[in-house]
Amino acid sequence: MKLSTNWLKEIAPGIKIDNKLIESLTSLGLEVSSVSKTKKDTIIDLDITPNRPDCLSVYGVARDLFSIYGKTIKLPKQKKIAIKKSQLPLAKINNIISPIYSCLTIENIDNKVKTPQYIKRRLNDYGIASNNIIVDVLNYVMIEIGQPMHAFDSDKVNGKLSVRFGKKNETFHALDGQKYLLNNNIPVVVDSNRVQAIAGVIGGEDSSVQINTKNIIIECAYFNPEFVRLASKKYRLQTDASYRFERGVDPLMHSFAITRVLSLLSEHTTLHKANYFQKENKLKINNKIKINIEQFEKILGQQIPKTKIIQILKRLNFHPAIFKNFITVIVPSYRFDIENEYDLIEELARVVGYDYFKPITLPATTSIDIGNNDFLEKYLSFFIVRGYHETVSFSFLPKNSQNSFMQSSNIITIKNPISEDKSELRTSLIHSLIKTYKYNFSRQIHDIKIFETGKIYTNHKSNPMNEVNTISGLISGKNYDSNLKVDTKNISFFDLKGDLSSIFPDLKFVPSSKIKTLNNSCQALIFQNKKYIGYCGEISNEVYRENSIKNNVYIFELFADDIVMKSSIIYKKISLFPRVKRDLTILVDDNIAGRDIIDIIERESFKYMINIKINDIFYNTKEFGEDIKSVSIEFCFQDANGTLTDNIVNKQMDLIFHHLAKCFKAKLRK
Amino acid sequence: MQKKYSLLISTLKDNLAECDSLNKLALIKSQYLGKQGKLTLEFGGIKDSKLSERKELGQVLNNIKIQINSLIDKKSESLANTNKKGQLNFFDVTLPGRNISSGSRHPISITINTITKILNNYGFTSVSGPEIEDEFYNFEALNIPASHPARDMHDTFYVTDNKLLRTHTSSVQIHTMLTNKPPLRIMTPGKVYRRDSDPTHSPMFHQIEGLCIDKDINFCQLKGLLINFIEQFFSKKMEIRFRPSYFPFTEPSAEIDIKFNNKWLEVLGCGIVHPNVLKNVKINHKQYTGFAFGLGIERLAMLKYGITDLRIFYDNDISFLSQFSVLK
Numbered sequence: 002m003k004l005s006t007n008w009l010k011e012i013a014p015g016i017k018i019d020n021k022l023i024e025s026l027t028s029l030g031l032e033v034s035s036v037s038k039t040k041k042d043t044i045i046d047l048d049i050t051p052n053r054p055d056c057l058s059v060y061g062v063a064r065d066l067f068s069i070y071g072k073t074i075k076l077p078k079q080k081k082i083a084i085k086k087s088q089l090p091l092a093k094i095n096n097i098i099s100p101i102y103s104c105l106t107i108e109n110i111d112n113k114v115k116t117p118q119y120i121k122r123r124l125n126d127y128g129i130a131s132n133n134i135i136v137d138v139l140n141y142v143m144i145e146i147g148q149p150m151h152a153f154d155s156d157k158v159n160g161k162l163s164v165r166f167g168k169k170n171e172t173f174h175a176l177d178g179q180k181y182l183l184n185n186n187i188p189v190v191v192d193s194n195r196v197q198a199i200a201g202v203i204g205g206e207d208s209s210v211q212i213n214t215k216n217i218i219i220e221c222a223y224f225n226p227e228f229v230r231l232a233s234k235k236y237r238l239q240t241d242a243s244y245r246f247e248r249g250v251d252p253l254m255h256s257f258a259i260t261r262v263l264s265l266l267s268e269h270t271t272l273h274k275a276n277y278f279q280k281e282n283k284l285k286i287n288n289k290i291k292i293n294i295e296q297f298e299k300i301l302g303q304q305i306p307k308t309k310i311i312q313i314l315k316r317l318n319f320h321p322a323i324f325k326n327f328i329t330v331i332v333p334s335y336r337f338d339i340e341n342e343y344d345l346i347e348e349l350a351r352v353v354g355y356d357y358f359k360p361i362t363l364p365a366t367t368s369i370d371i372g373n374n375d376f377l378e379k380y381l382s383f384f385i386v387r388g389y390h391e392t393v394s395f396s397f398l399p400k401n402s403q404n405s406f407m408q409s410s411n412i413i414t415i416k417n418p419i420s421e422d423k424s425e426l427r428t429s430l431i432h433s434l435i436k437t438y439k440y441n442f443s444r445q446i447h448d449i450k451i452f453e454t455g456k457i458y459t460n461h462k463s464n465p466m467n468e469v470n471t472i473s474g475l476i477s478g479k480n481y482d483s484n485l486k487v488d489t490k491n492i493s494f495f496d497l498k499g500d501l502s503s504i505f506p507d508l509k510f511v512p513s514s515k516i517k518t519l520n521n522s523c524q525a526l527i528f529q530n531k532k533y534i535g536y537c538g539e540i541s542n543e544v545y546r547e548n549s550i551k552n553n554v555y556i557f558e559l560f561a562d563d564i565v566m567k568s569s570i571i572y573k574k575i576s577l578f579p580r581v582k583r584d585l586t587i588l589v590d591d592n593i594a595g596r597d598i599i600d601i602i603e604r605e606s607f608k609y610m611i612n613i614k615i616n617d618i619f620y621n622t623k624e625f626g627e628d629i630k631s632v633s634i635e636f637c638f639q640d641a642n643g644t645l646t647d648n649i650v651n652k653q654m655d656l657i658f659h660h661l662a663k664c665f666k667a668k669l670r671k
Numbered sequence: 672m673q674k675k676y677s678l679l680i681s682t683l684k685d686n687l688a689e690c691d692s693l694n695k696l697a698l699i700k701s702q703y704l705g706k707q708g709k710l711t712l713e714f715g716g717i718k719d720s721k722l723s724e725r726k727e728l729g730q731v732l733n734n735i736k737i738q739i740n741s742l743i744d745k746k747s748e749s750l751a752n753t754n755k756k757g758q759l760n761f762f763d764v765t766l767p768g769r770n771i772s773s774g775s776r777h778p779i780s781i782t783i784n785t786i787t788k789i790l791n792n793y794g795f796t797s798v799s800g801p802e803i804e805d806e807f808y809n810f811e812a813l814n815i816p817a818s819h820p821a822r823d824m825h826d827t828f829y830v831t832d833n834k835l836l837r838t839h840t841s842s843v844q845i846h847t848m849l850t851n852k853p854p855l856r857i858m859t860p861g862k863v864y865r866r867d868s869d870p871t872h873s874p875m876f877h878q879i880e881g882l883c884i885d886k887d888i889n890f891c892q893l894k895g896l897l898i899n900f901i902e903q904f905f906s907k908k909m910e911i912r913f914r915p916s917y918f919p920f921t922e923p924s925a926e927i928d929i930k931f932n933n934k935w936l937e938v939l940g941c942g943i944v945h946p947n948v949l950k951n952v953k954i955n956h957k958q959y960t961g962f963a964f965g966l967g968i969e970r971l972a973m974l975k976y977g978i979t980d981l982r983i984f985y986d987n988d989i990s991f992l993s994q995f996s997v998l999k
């Protein structure tokens with residue numbers, strides 16, 4: 002809210018416009034976002050939090066400052082007028098929508114008079130354009146004391162006004178030129194023919210006050226915040242009035258507001274008969290709260306002297322009454338935010354100032370560790386050591402971007418997306434990684450290793466709104482920095498596999514062609530202890546094409562919650578006797594996987610064999626024939642209790658070869 | 672006798688001084704230590720000397736041999752390290768090491784890790800929760816009913832009529848308090864979503880919240896913890912200001928500003944847990960009190976690293992990311 006300091010000084014003459022004022026506003030919780038100077042005024046821009054509608058006026062701010070300054074507040078000039086109770090020129094007022102409703106009727110007013118400069122200037126500084134004197138005065142009083150009001154041209158109103166809920170299919174032409182379709186949740190003001198206003202939000206086009214308007218009805222009401230908010234939300238229509246009504250407007254300001262309007266109008270224009278009506282109050286106000294004085298220290302951690310507490314509560318208009326250790330207060334009608342003891346504690350704390358409270362150490366805890374969030378965190382640094390950059394991307398993807406590999410019923414879409422390119426939740430991190438790849442590639446970075454952690458989201462009948470923690474990565478380009486004395490190669494599947502195998506224990510890669518985003522002939526499902534934990538491979542031709550990618554790109558995706566990291570190790574005694582290495586080169590069918598060869602040997606647990614690995618794969622159609630490959634395997638033997646002799650090792654090698662011959666029809670390569 | 676040998680050494684020194692190649696050095700070596708070498712011949716002479724002197728002579732000759740070897744080795748080393756002009760060979764240690772490409776953590780992760788490390792020292796442990804939430808966990812249990820204007824502070828993405836993307840990590844507090852008994856000390860880093868997009872707002876960003884529930888928790892402790900936290904995070908004394916603010920789930924509520932370049936900047940929101948929140952999760956608010964605080968990760972990262980454009984975090988430009996390769 003833009004606060005004119007000249008205006009503030011009119012109401013609170015005892016307050017100086019200085020740094021102390023700025024500090025006091027901030028320490029009261031009325032945050033100063035900027036201070037600017039105009040020709041004749043200094044304007045303070047306040048960020049008023051939603052709980053403090055009572056400070057959405059010059060008077061309201063002055064009233065809150067009183068709690069610190071204790072300097073008298075002068076109410077602006079009013080014109081006395083007799084109130085006629087319960088004789089409204091109105092038909093029926095719905096008590097739920099408007100428990101208190103007042104109005105002022107004025108006859109034969111001259112609306113052609115120019116609005117005085119100071120009013121125009123203050124409206125302008127606040128951010129409201131000047132219109133005509135009636136509308137300007139209503140806005141002026143709203144800024145001054147916080148009561149929004151609306152004027153109807155009574156010559157355009159048919160019969161009496163009523164307040165009720167809208168009807169289905171009822172329409173309303175508002176003064177913003179828009180047509181609104183109503184329903185039975187929308188509070189409206191109607192005449193005998195049509196809707197004349199959405200209560201507390203906006204008036205109608207027909208009955209709006211124009212320059213030649215002669216007779217008016219000024220509505221001054223309390224509208225139920227909930228319904229005003231509903232209407233304002235539904236039509237995405239926030240007015241200065243609705244902003245205040247939906248937060249809460251002091252229900253006891255009506256006579257003050259109306260007499261103030263009358264005073265200003267009669268000061269600056271001519272008018273004849275004025276009548277003021279008020280409907281009986283049906284709103285429960287002035288709640289009482291009782292608080293044990295010890296509560297203040299218990300919650301705040303530091304004592305505030307009792308006399309100070311009482312002084313502050315008095316200045317805040319809480320009318321404190323003390324009985325033994327208890328204080329009972331009456332909540333002022335404008336403080337909708339005060340409901341319980343905690344609210345009072347905050348009132349005390351903010352007026353004393355948060356600086357009053359000395360920081361102290363938080364005692365050690367007896368709480369138990371229920372953490373569940375940092376399981377994989379420590380392993381991610383291995384990716385860094387292996388040259389990967391971590392990325393963070395949006396969880397949103399463009400509309401229909403996942404249809405080629407995911408059924409649309411399994412994709413979670415945003416009902417109110419910010420834009421079409423952010424309208425689906427990702428079902429895989431691959432898209433994000435490819436986007437990052439392309440972004441960097443177009444900036445001449447071609448050797449790329451990246452990974453990302455984050456959730457993927459899917460919707461299945463058996464598992465609706467499912468979130469899975471995922472780690473995915475992408476590599477492309479050269480496997481090393483091109484450098485002296487190192488031959489760089491293009492990255493291959495095995496660079497990716499090597500990285501994963503070195504970081505996560507016991508991975509098993511099983512040939513696959515199931516993953517649609519991956520190349521059919523270069524992809525693997527990844528298992529750990531027989532559990533499926535993800536996949537990896539080269540991206541599919543379709544992905545290459547769609548993204549116009551020229552270099553080879555390999556990706557992996559792992560479901561983080563399914564990964565098991567070794568948590569304990571039991572030491573095995575190491576042998577002091579020498580190791581013996583042997584090589585075996587066999588010819589087998591090309592479609593026998595290397596892993597199968599290793600598995601079948603490991604499963605037999607040949608004696609003394611402590612290690613086995615495949616060293617080389619070699620093809621030579623002329624020599625071996627079609628679809629036959631040569632596989633070189635390196636074995637390592639060691640005995641825990643003695644030195645192995647050639648004889649013993651040779652015997653084991655024979656057994657191994659015969660086993661391979663039996664299982665795979667392997668032949669010895671000569 | 673000694674004289675004779677010292678002459679041998681000094682002639683050797685002269686020879687070595689003139690020697691300018693490893694080939695010549697090999698020749699010199701054989702002249703002294705080879706089969707017909709000068710010293711070898713001296714060793715041969717031992718058997719002709721007196722029995723009583725043989726032992727001493729052997730020792731002397733052995734010492735001489737050691738000396739000669741050492742002189743020749745030294746010369747050999749110096750020849751290997753110098754070029755023809757007698758200058759030291761140039762070994763270029765400034766060339767790059769092999770396979771140096773090192774990756775990097777994202778500054779958002781680095782910031783989260785820095786924060787969780789500090790808070791962990793105060794007994795807070797890291798807890799996560801769902802990003803797709805019910806209105807109950809994201810709003811109602813946190814004392815933000817549907818009609819409340821505070822919902823305007825959270826422009827929300829919906830995925831169905833009643834499922835939404837969490838607008839803050841405070842929802843994790845509710846999950847945690849419903850399933851665990853106090854005392855509790857948790858922190859909840861994670862992604863949050865708001866329907867907001869401009870240079871200073873992103874539809875997705877990161878938050879971390881802390882929650883402490885125990886007997887006799889108060890505002891002074893909250894101040895103490897957060898001042899320590901901020902100073903540890905920025906590794907220096909900071910000018911810090913607490914001012915009243917408003918969050919529906921805390922009462923009293925405070926916003927913390929720190930002074931940066933002579934301007935107050937908002938970094939953190941906090942407060943005493945509102946009794947309604949404790950009621951909603953069935954914790955006795957007469958017996959237990961608590962505090963909660965929440966902060967935006969990107970904002971702290973921007974302040975710490977001097978980043979001015981929020982969007983750079985999500986571009987993932989490797990030229991940007993690799994600047995953080997030294998941090999873990």
